[in-house]
Structures are given as C-alpha cells and as structure tokens.
Amino acid sequence: MKDTLLDLYRKEQDAIRGKATPLVNRMRDHALSRFRKNGFPSTKKESWRFTDLSPLLNTDFVFDFRNKSKNMDIDKIFTCDVYDLDTFSLTLLNGWYVYKNAPLTRLSNGTIIGSLAKAMEVYPDLVDEYIGKAAKTEAYEMAALNTAFLQDGLFIYVPEGVKVEKPIQLINIVNAEYPVFLQPRHLIVAQKDADLTIVHCDHSLTHNVSFTNTVTEVYAEKGARVDHYKVQNKGRNSALVTNSFFHQKENSHISSNIITLNGGFTKNIVDHTISGSAAHAEHYGLYLVDSNQHVDNQVNIDHATPGSRSDQLFKGILDDEAKAVFSGKVMVRRHSQQTEAHQNNRNILLTDEAKANTQPHLEIYADDVKCSHGATVGQLDPDAMFYLRSRGLCERTARQMMMVAFAGEVVKKISIEALRNRISHLVEKRLKGELSICDQCVLHCNSKEPTAFNIDLSKL
Amino acid sequence: MLSIKNLTVSIKGKTIIRGLNLEVKEGEVHAIMGPNGSGKSTLASVIAGRDNYEVEEGEVLYNGQNLLELPAETRAREGIFLGFQYPVEIPGVSIANFMRTALNEKRKYLGLEPLTGAEFLKLMEEKKKMVDIHSKLTNRSVNEGFSGGEKKKNEIFQMALLEPRLAILDETDSGLDIDALKVVAGGVNKLRRNDNATVVITHYQRLLDYIVPDHVHVLYEGYIIKSGGKELALELEEKGYEWIKKETVA
Numbered sequence: 181m182k183d184t185l186l187d188l189y190r191k192e193q194d195a196i197r198g199k200a201t202p203l204v205n206r207m208r209d210h211a212l213s214r215f216r217k218n219g220f221p222s223t224k225k226e227s228w229r230f231t232d233l234s235p236l237l238n239t240d241f242v243f244d245f246r247n248k249s250k251n252m253d254i255d256k257i258f259t260c261d262v263y264d265l266d267t268f269s270l271t272l273l274n275g276w277y278v279y280k281n282a283p284l285t286r287l288s289n290g291t292i293i294g295s296l297a298k299a300m301e302v303y304p305d306l307v308d309e310y311i312g313k314a315a316k317t318e319a320y321e322m323a324a325l326n327t328a329f330l331q332d333g334l335f336i337y338v339p340e341g342v343k344v345e346k347p348i349q350l351i352n353i354v355n356a357e358y359p360v361f362l363q364p365r366h367l368i369v370a371q372k373d374a375d376l377t378i379v380h381c382d383h384s385l386t387h388n389v390s391f392t393n394t395v396t397e398v399y400a401e402k403g404a405r406v407d408h409y410k411v412q413n414k415g416r417n418s419a420l421v422t423n424s425f426f427h428q429k430e431n432s433h434i435s436s437n438i439i440t441l442n443g444g445f446t447k448n449i450v451d452h453t454i455s456g457s458a459a460h461a462e463h464y465g466l467y468l469v470d471s472n473q474h475v476d477n478q479v480n481i482d483h484a485t486p487g488s489r490s491d492q493l494f495k496g497i498l499d500d501e502a503k504a505v506f507s508g509k510v511m512v513r514r515h516s517q518q519t520e521a522h523q524n525n526r527n528i529l530l531t532d533e534a535k536a537n538t539q540p541h542l543e544i545y546a547d548d549v550k551c552s553h554g555a556t557v558g559q560l561d562p563d564a565m566f567y568l569r570s571r572g573l574c575e576r577t578a579r580q581m582m583m584v585a586f587a588g589e590v591v592k593k594i595s596i597e598a599l600r601n602r603i604s605h606l607v608e609k610r611l612k613g614e615l616s617i618c619d620q621c622v623l624h625c626n627s628k629e630p631t632a633f634n635i636d637l638s639k640l
Numbered sequence: 641m642l643s644i645k646n647l648t649v650s651i652k653g654k655t656i657i658r659g660l661n662l663e664v665k666e667g668e669v670h671a672i673m674g675p676n677g678s679g680k681s682t683l684a685s686v687i688a689g690r691d692n693y694e695v696e697e698g699e700v701l702y703n704g705q706n707l708l709e710l711p712a713e714t715r716a717r718e719g720i721f722l723g724f725q726y727p728v729e730i731p732g733v734s735i736a737n738f739m740r741t742a743l744n745e746k747r748k749y750l751g752l753e754p755l756t757g758a759e760f761l762k763l764m765e766e767k768k769k770m771v772d773i774h775s776k777l778t779n780r781s782v783n784e785g786f787s788g789g790e791k792k793k794n795e796i797f798q799m800a801l802l803e804p805r806l807a808i809l810d811e812t813d814s815g816l817d818i819d820a821l822k823v824v825a826g827g828v829n830k831l832r833r834n835d836n837a838t839v840v841i842t843h844y845q846r847l848l849d850y851i852v853p854d855h856v857h858v859l860y861e862g863y864i865i866k867s868g869g870k871e872l873a874l875e876l877e878e879k880g881y882e883w884i885k886k887e888t889v890a
C-alpha cells in the first residue's frame with residue numbers, strides 16, 4: 181500500500197499539488213518524505229499495539245484527486261432536515277467540499293466558512309499562518325500521509341471577538357460504488373475571544389469498503405472558546421482514522437466530544453498542546469460498539485505552560501466481540517506548576533468475548549500539581565440489575581436503563597441543549613438496537629414522530 | 641398467601657437457611673428478628689428472586705404458585721416487593737423514570753393500560769406526600785448520594801407506588817432517627833389492607849411500637865427457633881438473643 185501511494189503521488193502530483201499555497205506544498209514535500217521513511221504505523225508502535233491497520237490496507241482503493249463528484253446533486257443522495265438543531269450545514273462528499281452557491285462564504289461579522297482548497301486561493305496568508313503548525317507529521321504517521329495528499333476539506337476562520345451563534349455542522353459523507361480512500365483536511369481557527377461550535381458527523385451511505393484518514397487542526401487564540409463534537413456512525417466495512425490537533429493559548433477553552441455510535445474500524449487520535457495559562461481543555465468520548473467493531477481512542481495532552489487544566493472522560497460499552505482501546509497520555513512539564521489534569525476511562529463489557537485495553541498514563545515532571553487518573557473494565561453492576569428487576573423491570577429493560585445511564589455521563593457534557601437531546605436520543609436508540617447506520621444524518625432521525633423521552637420534571 | 645416449607649438455601653456451598661417454615665396470610669404483619677448473620681436478608685432475597693443462591697430443599701408457594709420458578713421481575717409484577725437493607729445506588733437512572741417504567745411494566749403484565757406521563761406525575765406527587773419525601777428527591781438518580789434516611793424513605797415511596805400484595809422490608813428501620821422511623825412506619829400502616837401482607841425484618845423492637853405485628857419469629861443460624869405474638873419482641877429486647885438460644889437448647 182505504501183508503494184502504491186508513492187507511485188500514485190508521482191503520477192498525480194500535478195493534480196494533487198493543484199492550487200495549494202507554496203508553503204503547503206513545501207509542507208507536503210516534508211510529509212511525503214516522512215511517509216516514505218515511516219510508512220503506515222505498525223503494531224510494533226506502542227500507540228498502535230492493539231490496533232492493526234495492515235488487514236485494511238489490502239484493498240485496491242480508488243483515489244479521486246480531481247473531485248469527480250463535483251457535479252453530483254447532494255440533495256438527491258442526502259437530505260438532512262435537522263429540525264430543532266439550527267446549524268450552518270456544510271457537506272463533504274467523498275472528501276470534497278460540496279456547495280450550491282459559493283465554495284467559500286464570508287459572513288458579515290468576518291467569519292469565513294467553506295472549502296479549504298478555495299481558501300488556499302483566496303486567503304493564502306490566513307491559511308499559511310496556521311496550517312501544519314499543530315499537526316505533527318513526525319510523530320504521527322497518518323497525519324504525515326494526510327499532509328502529503330491534502331487537497332480539500334473545511335476551513336473556518338472566526339475573527340477576534342466574534343461569537344458564531346449557530347453551530348457549524350460538517351457532514352462528511354462517503355458514498356461511492358467503489359472502495360474509496362479519502363483524506364479530508366480541516367483547518368479551524370478561533371481568533372482572540374472568538375467563540376464557535378462545530379459538529380462533525382462522519383457517515384457512510386453505502387456498505388462499500390472505504391478508508392478515511394482525516395486531519396483536523398483547531399487553534400484557539402487567547403480567550404477563545406471552541407466546542408468540537410464528532411459523531412461517528414459508519415458502516416461495518418469502513419475504516420476511519422481521525423487525527424485531531426488542538427492548540428490553545430491563555431484563557432481559552434477547548435472542549436471535544438467524540439461519540440462513536442458505529443464503526444467498522446475507528447481510530448481517533450487527539451494531540452493537544454496547551455501553551456497558555458488558565459486555559460482549559462476537555463476531552464470526552466463515548467463508544468458503543470458491537471459485532472466485531474474496533475474503536476481506539478488515543479489522547480495526548482501536553483501541559484506546556486503553568487496553570488492550565490485538562491479533563492478527560494472516555495466511556496464505552498462493548499457487545500459481542502467488539503474491541504476497544506484507550507490510551508491517554510498527559511504530560512506535565514517541569515515548569516508547568518499548578519496544572520490540574522484528570523483522566524478517566526471506563527468500559528462495560530456485555531460479553532466474555534468483548535475486550536477493552538486501557539492505558540491511562542500521566543507523565544508529571546512538576547511538583548505542584550493536581551492530577552488523577554483511573555480506568556475500569558467491568559460488567560453491569562449485578563446488585564443494581566437485581567434492584568431494577570426486583571421492581572418489575574425485565575432483564576432487557578434493566579440493562580438498557582443502566583447502559584443509557586452509563587453513557588449519559590458523557591452525553592451530559594454536551595453544552596448545546598438541542599444537540600444534547602438529539603444525541604441522547606440516538607444513544608438510547610443505539611442501545612435498544614434500533615439505530616441503523618443507514619439512518620442518514622445522525623443528527624436527524626428520519627421520522628419526526630415524538631419519541632418517548634424520559635420525563636423531565638424540571639420542565640413541568 | 642406465602643407458604644414456605646422446609647426451605648434450605650446455600651451460598652457457595654455454605655448452608656445459610658436450614659429447613660425454614662413460614663406461613664403468611666392475607667392481612668397479617670409478621671416480624672422476623674434475629675442477630676446479624678442469621679440469614680434474614682438471605683431469606684428476603686430468596687423470596688424476591690435473587691439468583692446467586694442455591695435452593696437445596698423445600699418450596700416457596702405464593703398464592704398457590706411455585707415462586708422459585710419465576711424470575712425476579714415476574715414476582716414483582718405478581719405483587720412481591722422487597723425493601724432492601726442496603727438500597728443500591730444507580731447513577732444516571734432517575735427515580736421518576738425508573739418508577740414509571742416499573743409501574744407500567746407491571747400494568748402491562750396485569751393487562752392494564754400504561755399510565756401517561758401526566759397521570760404518573762400526579763400519582764407520584766400523592767405518594768410522595770404520603771411518605772413525606774421532598775419533591776426534588778425523585779428527580780435525582782436512584783439512591784445516589786442519598787442519606788441513610790432518604791434511602792429508606794425512597795424504598796417506602798417505591799412500595800407506595802407499586803402497591804405490593806406482599807411486602808418484605810429488610811431492616812428498613814436501621815439507621816433511622818425517630819422522626820424518620822415514624823414516617824416509614826406511617827407509610828407502611830397506610831398501605832395496610834385486608835388483602836395484603838407485610839413481613840418486617842428488624843433488629844430492634846423499636847419499629848414494632850409503630851408497626852404492630854401479628855406474629856414475631858426469631859431467626860437464628862438459619863432456623864426459626866421461636867415464634868410468638870408481639871410480646872415476644874418485647875421479651876427479646878429485654879433478655880437478648882442469648883436467652884432464646886439457651887431456652888431452645890434446653
């Protein structure tokens with residue numbers, strides 16, 4: 181696969197380099213030589229020990245460096261009528277930005293939203309100022325590969341002091357008759373005191389084999405606030421590797437929440453550098469996997485400055501022969517006094533065959549810190565199960581109630597109410613076995629019928 | 641209503657209940673007393689349908705049907721209620737949602753229409769008043785962070801909602817101050833009817849000043865070593881378990 185890609189690059193380099201900025205193309209050259217040297221990560225590497233890419237690389241993947249889906253009518257294949265979540269909705273189809281009117285929009289408040297490819301033409305200085313600064317292609321092989329081939333994706337730039345009221349929803353759709361290999365690239369910049377929310381949905385509309393390797397870079401300048409949600413609902417035959425790089429400065433707040441509802445093979449890599457004091461990073465994740473699905477969350481946080489805080493909570497429920505991996509590393513450097521860092525991973529195994537590998541890890545070189553970490557792998561509490569059943573709940577209902585409650589701790593962290601309700605509904609549906617990956621957009625639920633939500637007494 | 645004959649139960653090979661007999665009739669209140677470790681909670685769990693016990697011998701009939709064949713949830717829907725000695729904390733599951741589900745599953749089993757949200761809320765408010773629990777408690781997760789008294793009141797509240805025919809209250813009085821004890825006892829008394837029965841398991845005779853039993857049994861090392869009327873509880877309180885032990889041996 182590595183050689184195929186290198187050959188392909190040689191043949192297609194004009195199309196790939198396209199209208200990218202000279203700086204991006206220089207970055208690309210570096211990344212390519214790194215990829216030539218390091219190739220794909222193997223299970224010999226600690227962070228990939230339990231996640232083996234090699235069987236996925238045997239497919240004859242198809243690449244599209246020329247945006248062949250450009251003329252597809254997105255409304256014909258995908259409708260997303262999100263009815264209570266008011267968002268800017270943007271779509272990537274097979275890795276390319278899809279637009280009706282303009283590939284790039286500049287709102288009256290100065291916010292720029294649209295295609296990264298177009299942004300490299302129209303705002304090369306803005307792109308160059310940030311792109312590749314956080315994405316470490318030396319340490320992360322898959323990020324190097326993405327950088328070598330980067331062409332399009334989402335670009336968001338929020339100027340100083342601007343609060344983007346509506347969440348920006350990015351829908352990343354894979355829809356192809358053939359096995360595609362996609363490498364979308366996203367760049368998100370929140371200038372000083374800016375505020376934005378991004379909901380990033382990964383879907384596949386077909387059951388064909390596909391491989392997606394995404395890089396997202398998120399920059400939060402002083403006092404900025406970025407909420408980043410990922411909702412993953414992919415088919416059994418899809419492989420998804422996400423590489424998310426966060427970089428934040430003083431007094432900024434970044435919160436990330438990765439909800440994996442389905443996925444054949446999913447690896448989420450988060451690399452987060454905190455380089456300003458009083459900054460707060462939150463990383464949450466929930467994975468609900470069954471059959472032989474595999475999900476791996478790797479989170480590396482670097483407290484590179486004194487007086488910052490990070491919180492991590494990843495929870496998963498594993499059914500059948502599903503496998504989950506969590507590896508978290510929090511680094512507190514010697515001069516980073518008054519750091520507060522918490523890390524927690526909790527797994528519930530519903531069968532004897534399901535497996536969770538968890539490795540929370542703190543690396544602390546400062547002495548005045550407040551840090552904690554923990555990990556659990558267990559079953560549903562049998563005492564609680566009996567308690568529920570002794571009141572008349574059948575085993576199935578009791579299990580579901582406990583699972584929804586377990587997952588709820590992560591769902592509760594979602595700050596937008598409409599999104600929280602939506603995801604909480606999806607999680608319930610998923611845990612009742614009623615969510616199919618063919619339910620188009622995860623953020624709407626095909627039918628508008630009212631659902632039997634739990635009673636919320638506070639509203640009565 | 642409940643008829644236990646020669647019941648012998650073990651846990652992990654260790655015999656806990658040895659040839660126990662007990663008859664409970666409609667309208668009766670029975671008290672089971674006995675020192676720690678004598679098997680009171682085990683007996684309660686066996687009746688409620690916990691499945692980590694081995695029934696070695698004997699039978700348990702409930703309104704003529706073999707109770708031991710039924711899963712815990714069916715027993716509950718048939719009207720059996722266990723007030724737990726140690727109510728379990730279940731983070732993330734709200735009492736309101738839990739109880740609504742429980743009540744509606746029971747109604748479905750009995751061939752009744754489920755209660756709507758509004759109907760349920762109305763019923764819940766009524767029952768809350770009855771057991772004097774403050775309104776915010778039912779919004780919270782089941783028993784999570786509750787004080788000892790709140791946990792016990794929550795058990796009685798659930799009992800009030802489910803209206804069992806046979807309630808077994810396992811040390812619902814322990815750890816309660818006198819006011820909470822009165823509330824709990826008051827709840828139980830209000831729920832007393834001619835066609836239901838209550839078994840109170842207790843350590844102290846104190847509770848029996850408020851819930852007056854028809855029969856008192858003393859359980860010791862898995863046997864009922866003595867049964868009598870309510871005066872037996874007073875006698876026990878006065879003379880201690882050692883007295884009965886000696887008396888039985890003699």
Ligand SMILES: Nc1ncnc2c1ncn2[C@@H]1O[C@H](COP(=O)(O)OP(=O)(O)O)[C@@H](O)[C@H]1O
Nearest residue numbers: 651652656674675676677678679680681682683
């Ligand atoms: N799950 C269990 N595993 C092992 N032993 C148990 C278990 N539950 C109860 N026992 C034992 O059974 C005996 C009776 O316990 P229990 O029924 O709780 O008594 P009581 O409620 O009268 O205090 C005790 O010796 C206790 O240690």
Ligand SMILES: [Mg+2]
Nearest residue numbers: 680681725811
């Ligand atoms: Mg006990």
